[in-house]
Amino acid sequence: MFFRTETFKGFIKSYPTVSIIIGIQLFVWLSVFLSSPLGDWFYAWGIGWNARIQFFGEYWRFITPIFLHNSNGFMHILFNSFSLVLFGPALEQMLGKWKFVFTYLFTGIAGNVFTYLVEPTSSQWHLGASGAIYGLIGLYIYMAFFRRDLIDPSSRQIVITIAVIGLIMTFLRPNINIYAHLFGFIGGLSLGPIILTKVRAYSPWRNQQRTTREDNVGFNPNRWKKRRYSVGKNTSSIIWGVIIALVILGFLSRFF
Secondary structure, rough: OOOOOOHHHHOOOHOOOHHHHHHHHHHHHHHHOOOOHHHHHHHHHHHHOHHHHHHHHHHHHHOOHHOOOOOOHHHHHHHHHHHHHHHHHOOOOOOOOOHHHHHHHHHHHHHHHHHHHHHOOOOOEEOOOOOHHHHHHHHHHHHHHHHHOOOOHHHHHHHHHHHHHHHHHHHHOOOOOOOHHHHHHHHHHHHHHHHHOOOOOOOOOOOOOOOOOOOOOOOOOOHHHHOOOOOOHHHHHHHHHHHHHHHEEEEEEHOO
């Protein structure tokens, strides 16, 4: 479920929504990092700023922070983009692009709205896609406990471990919008009973193109015998390596 075997081109073709979101985030971050006029405009009008929302009615700031990241911290954009590559593809296939976009935006907005409701208007600005990322994790947690037909045992174990580590790190790392993480997670959890109706389990073979012409030079007569995806014996080590990498990236982000 979280093990990626696609090429770069294959990933973009199979998961266009995830690719577009990551592309937008990287473009905005690079614009701000280079201090371009467009980047300065993105930053000035996009960051989450509770006082501007309350006193000037700039309600778009519930949405725009989802696509903005700290220009002085490369690890911030790297961590969130890597997390989206890890958690986004399976959900995009299972939900479809529009439900996935709704889930991503709903959970990100939920985190920002509760940040506005809980924190004083004089609080510091905030930005980042972490609320939406935690929303995706929250949806996986719902699957892990209430829709086990949609998630295999190894993926269930992985996502529970990541959720626990992520929530613990939320309270340990400095300069974290705790409310965005928590309420983004709760938002994803609460969407589970609604958004997962009539959803099929993830299949890595579903996105692969199959050529039906048997006279094709590259035709493999045995390819139709594949019933389900199987992974090599080292897959578990690889996936746990990914988890460790996520933890390391999270801790390093406090220094960069």
